[in-house]
Amino acid sequence: MVTIEDVAKKAGVSTATVSRVINNVGNVSEKTKMKVWKAINELNYKPKILASALARHRERFLVGICESERLKNMEKEKIVPEFYTVILTALEQIGEEYGLKFCKMNLFSPTECDAYILVGGDTTKEVVEMYRELGKPFLLLDHYIPGEKVDCIVTNGFDGAYYATSYLIKKGLRKIFHIHGPLNSYGFKGRYDGYTSAMKEAGLLPKYYEYDDVKNNMDDVIEFMLRKNDIPEAIFASNDITAMRIIKELKKRNIKVPDEVSIIGFDDIISAKDFEPSLTTLKVFKDEMGSLAATRIYELLVGHNVHPVMVSLFTKFIKRKSSI
Amino acid sequence: MVTIEDVAKKAGVSTATVSRVINNVGNVSEKTKMKVWKAINELNYKPKILASALARHRERFLVGICESERLKNMEKEKIVPEFYTVILTALEQIGEEYGLKFCKMNLFSPTECDAYILVGGDTTKEVVEMYRELGKPFLLLDHYIPGEKVDCIVTNGFDGAYYATSYLIKKGLRKIFHIHGPLNSYGFKGRYDGYTSAMKEAGLLPKYYEYDDVKNNMDDVIEFMLRKNDIPEAIFASNDITAMRIIKELKKRNIKVPDEVSIIGFDDIISAKDFEPSLTTLKVFKDEMGSLAATRIYELLVGHNVHPVMVSLFTKFIKRKSSI
Incomplete structure (x- = not known):
């Protein structure tokens, strides 16, 4: 029967090191790990670990x-x-x-x-x-x-935003804007990057409007956008609450969703389904x-x-x- | 003794659903999960799972x-x-x-x-x-x-690149370039984004030179850079091989590393340590x-x-x- 001592001897390391390698704990260099594994293979050593180690730790x-x-x-x-x-x-x-x-x-x-x-x-x-x-x-x-x-x-905000933006592009839309919250939020930043990446890859110009979710200045944001005569075919919003507020402001101005402008949110909060119109979104698990x-x-x-x-x-x- | 049937009855779902929720397998809605957990708590039901489930699966x-x-x-x-x-x-x-x-x-x-x-x-x-x-x-x-x-x-290329670039900025350097491989590689793209993000946050202009690692056109890249009289204080390279080739080309032109230009690689390949000068890099595990x-x-x-x-x-x- 091959023991952990045999492995340690063959690899030229301590048994503690062999144990650390087998259980993948602690700081062991790649080189040492490779040596230990080689010894384990050559000796055909069979450690008992992992599943049993997990089961062992039943303390609270x-x-x-x-x-x-x-x-x-x-x-x-x-x-x-x-x-x-x-x-x-x-x-x-x-x-x-x-x-x-x-x-x-x-x-x-x-x-x-x-x-x-x-x-x-x-x-x-x-x-x-x-x-x-x-x-x-x-x-x-x-x-x-x-x-x-x-x-x-x-x-993964990047991936979801990339997917949603690519979806709109595949549907033939070109003028797709992004209305987002503060970018010091890790979540908003990832979505911003994903939108940007999908637009650039398709050779389209990304266009951003920043929205302050504490002040709720969506009225101003939409007013500013429209005053520039800048009407998008679609808006990807950085979350569902933002998407709902965009829709509310567009409705007030008689702009039809989705006939004139498609809106996509992010999160899939409970109210997204029952909103009028119900919200296309990315479900967060x-x-x-x-x-x-x-x-x-x-x-x-x-x-x-x-x-x-x-x-x-x-x-x-x-x-x-x-x-x- | 509370059984899984009691939980199912209280939650108004099948026992199979309760089992799926407990073991976190399969497609169960958030709403149903919340109901099942509520029933488990109220009945103080104690399932035996996870560690034992893992141990059970000892098939090959x-x-x-x-x-x-x-x-x-x-x-x-x-x-x-x-x-x-x-x-x-x-x-x-x-x-x-x-x-x-x-x-x-x-x-x-x-x-x-x-x-x-x-x-x-x-x-x-x-x-x-x-x-x-x-x-x-x-x-x-x-x-x-x-x-x-x-x-x-x-x-996580983004994070490593962000860290290395921020490090150079903290050391007082401003003119930091990025020489990178093809951006359709997921790895290179993440490092590119991390470098860009750190530069922009510090109010610095990111500057990129693309390098073809199959053709190995580093001679041309460095020649082109220098002809524009564009000498950086530092270059963050998208991997160690690229960093080594940069250093070789700079040496040929009598530009001193790190005295005139700091170079940082990515990967920590075995030869990085013994290179002359030894390579500052981001170790990939x-x-x-x-x-x-x-x-x-x-x-x-x-x-x-x-x-x-x-x-x-x-x-x-x-x-x-x-x-x-």
Whole structure:
């Protein structure tokens, strides 16, 4: 029977290193890994790991769910209607099956836990730094900060926007505008880039109007657009709320949707289906985000695949009546 | 003792649906999931799943590793020196622990397997369509096609490029150019976007020179750049091979690296460390890519977290002597 000691001897490393390679935990160089694997193969060593390792870890971990006051208020005031409620329900349900216990806390003043999930777009570089110093695994849920190299679960805005814009182009439309929220939001920026990329690849000119979702200045935005005599064939909006406000303003001015202008949103919020006209949009898989967050924080807790990754969920195009 | 039937009755759904929700498999609407979870909570139902479900699936799956001839030839001729060898070794080793058996085949003519891993950048929309029709799980390894919404494991080129460019800016440099390979490559495109984003955010003008890595026209590119009297303070290259060729051409013209021009590459290939001067670069975690591919294809095979996602690995900035 080949033992882990035999492998270590043949590879010229310690048994601890062999164990780290087999379980894919800790910091082992590529070169050492290749040596260990070669030894494992040559000796035909059969380790028992992974599935059994996962099953072994049936202890309960305490995971902090960290939200800002602003986010909680937005939920309360139904500005982000059911978005985070669905994500967090899924997270807690699936997490429960991994033996995770959850505890809600303020993003800016976390109490002691085994790991943390930082929810929404209020996490800054400074906040990431603070959590790094706590020395426990953590991940960003529905947010990312470029250059920070921190684990995160996000929606692939680029891909959804690219798909929707390409769809309109394939339908023969050329004058397609993008009305978007503030681009310091990771979500809005990805959608902006996806729209831009699809337009440029088709040799079309991207055209943007920025909209302030707190002030709700859609009346001004549409007025400004029309005063320039700039009537698009389609508008891709950076989310459903924005799309609905665009439609409202166009209606006020007797511009018909979708006959004169096609509108596509993003998110597929509950009211998108019952809106008049019902909204063509990209469905964000909120419950899947929660489930993936539970899976990922568990992996980090048990030390499996610990190299930081961005997991981004693809959206689904839902064709309804607001577009061609 | 609460049973799955009790949960189904309370939620007003079938037991099969409850089971699908608990195991997070198959197509169940968010609304139904919320109902089932509510019933589980109210009844305090305790399902046995996940870790045990994973352990249960100890059957052997056959996974096809699908490579194009072009890719195999590039490895043979050491154009992509050890890149895919490391990825695939890790994939097979970690996959083994999940009970996966691997079988190499031609990307364009797959034979029957339980799942497929499509390696490298030769996968097109048409190839994806062909694999979709096979009806088995599959994922793209080190590649993605915008709008295709297919599972993939990639390196986060955007983030690495953003980080490296921001690093140069923080060091006080302003005139930073990007020399890149063909942008239809998913990898090069991400790095291009990351560089652009960091430059624009700092209010600097991005400047690009395209380089043809098959023709190796670096002599012409550098000649053209210098003839315009356009000498940068730094060049971010889209990979290490490109960076090395840039340095060679600059040396020929007596331009000193890093004293006059800082150079940063991407990949951290083995020869980067021993190059003269040693190359500052972004390390790509090839073995981690392989390990994540094994984990992901296994998840898809056992039907866990089946919603398609892009998993992109963050790189690590390695400061050596070719840059400030």
